[in-house]
Amino acid sequence: MPPGQLPAAASTTAAPVSVAPPAEIPFASAHAAFVRTPSAPQAWGGPRSGNEATLSDRVVSYRIQARLDPDKHTVDGRQQLTWRNRSDRPVSAVFLHLYLNAFEGEGSTFFTERRLLAAHGGSRGIAPVKKGEWGYIDLGHVEQDGATLAWRYVHPDGGPETDHTVVRVDLAQPVPAGGSVTLDMSFHSQLPRVILRTGYVGKFHLVGQWFPKIGVLELAGERGATEPRWNVHEFHFNSEFYADFGEYDVRLSAPKDYVVAAVGEQQGAPVQEGQDLTWHFIQGDVHDFAWMAAPGYRTLDGEYTGPGSPKVKVRVVYPPEYEASAKPVLKASLDSLAYFSQTLGPYPYKTLTAVVPPFNAAEAGGMEYPTFFTADSFREIKPKTLDEYLLDFVTIHEFGHGYFYGLLASNEFEEPMLDEGLNEYWDDRMLRERGQKVYLTRPLWQFFGVEPPLDAFELERMVARLRHPSDPLGENAWDRLSSADYGTVYSRTATAMHDLEERLGKGVTEKAFRQYYANWHFRHPGTGDLQATLADVSGKPEVVAQVFDRYVYGTERIDDSVGDIVSEEVLPLAGTRIKDGRREEVTTDANDEAIRKQRDAWDKAHPHAGPGTGPFPWKTIVTVRRDASPVPQTLKVTFADGSSESVRWNDDRRWARFVFVKPVKGASAELDPERKIYLDSDKLNDSRTVDANHAASKRWGADIAALLQGLYSLLGTL
Incomplete structure (x- = not known):
């Protein structure tokens, strides 16, 4: 057999066999989500020191030969898959993902959930599918050491019988504990017109999740497992992927005028074979393989x-x-x-x-x-525009997945927060370090100064649906109220991590995430592993636990407000008093006259005194209210002379009252003056002034007037 060539499979049209023995190893729960329990120290082979023979503990290898038909938008392939049984027991059946079958028709789990979830909130991947635009993957002949194997569709999550995204393959010989099995198979993939993440548009082909891919056998002590289990979920609408690390050796044939790019290192120049070029890519220590092909x-x-x-x-x-x-x-x-x-x-x-x-x-x-x-x-990319920001942000975000989805390899099915959410947070930190701002409006509006730029975390807070969060951040990808609520995994996680960073400190948080990466890269951490690392490195487990309990494992919210601020002079009072051992009465009129004289004397002595000052002290009373979960707050009270005083409100009271006695009148009160608490669902009620301040309404009125004047002038030139 020529080097690199795979054994031919007998057929690509073999029918699935309907009868198979029950699985000896159970599936992960159909509703599995966040894992509170930290993984065992030696989970996934233990931390990688860098001194091992390979970067990851390679569980699987794929040798694939495939050819693209750009006119039919199909890929025909042969695959040799070698998988190692890490468990302590024989394995008599393995499970393969056939992800492309999510796009074969409206009966798949993907489309069933699309109809429900997208109807309750916007989402990508909801374009109608026209005739001839469906996609699928047909698994052909599967062999083990020359023996033909039976396979059938299964439904680990209890999805519809019409979902064909997971198959069970019964082995001719069980794989012993610690042993390996090699399977030879053929497959035929029909790419859809791009629905979500994969497919074709015209002659452009993005080929993702296109080959039969083995599920993950998790062991006791890994992501909360207490015994071996197959983690091999159906392809859900909002979910993405989860796989073992391994090695990919892939040869791809496409027309000679096509450019091909792929995961991994290209092995020399492509080789011409008739009207095609065959491109060869190899990459170890990754858990997926995708490619693109297009002319020009x-x-x-x-x-x-x-x-x-x-x-x-x-x-x-x-x-x-x-x-x-x-x-x-x-x-x-x-x-x-x-x-x-x-x-x-x-x-x-x-x-x-x-x-x-x-x-x-x-x-x-x-x-x-x-x-x-x-x-x-x-x-076209113009500076200080939304387009410029989006191009940079999407690039940074997708690269960042190379760490949180790629190197840390968290389970995107069950714990999307660990990938999408943490990645969004780290992307925003990078944008903050870059000093990059978000310009939401178009240049015409900016010309009139209607809107200042936002930083990345401010934008996340705006779209995070903080008032009424529907699901815990740590929920899985599919048990969500809607696709729009699933989308808050990105923004609400970034906001929660921002606030945790403010409480732990920027340097401490960065040190903790470096340690998280050091402990868990080339492994598969769970949420409990992240929490344990943050708690250990910061030395503040109670702070970390509070944030995780409320927002990652729960749906609590924050809404603190300044309910009222009153500032009044502390004046002498009428009535009786004891003077020189005798009680005497001060009438209201006499008291008022004494106050008047003191004011006159003070005014003469202070002819240039500012408002809010005088001979008498001022008592300023601020009432703060708490309509949701408690969080440590700072209350800053500013006085008429520009001075200020801050106090901490760090208890569970639903309301509190703070009293300040100063020589000057109070002017305003503000919670969170340094804007550290982004999880607060309503920042507009965080401050109040003693006297009404119309500056904001005047500013907006002037902005709108300027905008309208500019538009009228523009129309006059047309």
Whole structure:
């Protein structure tokens, strides 16, 4: 057999067998979500020191040969899969994901949930599917040492019988504890017109989740498991993926005028075979493989060198119509390599490839795979615009997945917060370090000064649905009220982590995340592992537990407000009093006259005194209210002379009253003056003034008037 060639499989049209013995190893729960229990110290082979023979504990290897038919948008492939049984018992059946079958018809779990979840909130991936645009994967002949194996569709999450995204393959010979099995198989993949993350638009092909992929056998002590279990969920609408680390050796054939880019390192120049070129890629220590193929694409190359990393070849692959996007994507990729390497840990791979999707292929943008991601695309990039921000943010975000989804390899099915949420938080930190602002309005509005720029965390807070959170942040991807509520996994996690950072300190938080990465890269941490690391490194387990209990495991919210502020002079009072041992009476009239004389004398002595001052002290009383969960607050009271005084409110009272006696009148009161608490669902009620202040309404009125005047002038020139 020629080097690199896989054994031919007999057929690509074998029918599934309907009868098979029951699984000896159970499935993970259909509703599994956050794992509070920290994993065992030696879970997933224990922490990687860097001195091992391979970066990860490789559980699986794939040798794939595949050919793209660009006219039919199909991929025909042969695959040799070798899997190692890490458990202490024989395994008589294995389970494979056939992700593309999510797009075969409306009976899949994906489309069943799409109808329900997308109807209650916006989402990507909801475009109608027209005739001829469906996608699927047919598993053909499967062999073990020459023996043909039976397989059948199964439904680990209790999805509809019409879902075909998971199959069980019964082995001819069980895999002994610690042993390995090699399976040879063929498959035929029909790509959909891009619905979500994968497919074609015109001649552009983004080929993701396109091959039969083995599920994860988790062991006791790993992510809360108490015994071996198959973690092999159906492909849900909002969920993404979870897989073992391994090695990929992939040969891809496409027409010779096509550009191909993929996960991993290209092995020499492509080899011509008739009218096709065959491209060869190898990458170890990753848990997925994706690629793109399209004619007419161009490339822009760069290079990253940094402590602890190999020399990284960075390539942007882009269509000519989006040439303006190529350089910003390259710069943001290089900047991301530096930031994530410095703040979490060195990037360990030799390549990074970013793909700019073509026109009308937005659903193919913003998707991540190891060493390979798709960015956004714009024809023109103007400074200080929303387009500029989005291009940078999407690039940084998809690169960041290379750490939280790729190297940390958290379970995106069950704990999407550990990937989407933590990645969003770290992306926002990078944007903050860059000093990059969000310009939501278009240049015409900016010209009139209607809106100042926001920082990334302010934008996250705006879209986080903090008033009435529907689901805990740690919930799985599919048991959510709606797709829009699932979307808050990104923004609400970033906001919660922002507030935790404010309580722990920026340096302490960064140290804790570096340790989290050091402990768990090339493994599969759970939520309890993140909490334990944050608690241990910070030395403040009670603070970390409070945030996790309320927001990660619960749905509590914050809404503190300044209920009232009153400032009054402390004047002498009429009535009786004891003077020189005798009681005497001061009438109201006499008391008023004495007050008047004191005022006159003080005014003469202080002719330039400002408002809110005088001969008598002022008592300022501030009432604060708490309508949700308690959180340590700072109350700042500012006085008429510009001085201020701050107090801490750190208890469980539903309301509190603070009294200040000063020589000057109180002017205003503000909770969270340094704006550290972004989880507060209503920041507009955080402050009050003693006297009405119309500056804001006047400003907005002037802005609107200026805008209208400008528009009328513009119309007059047309």
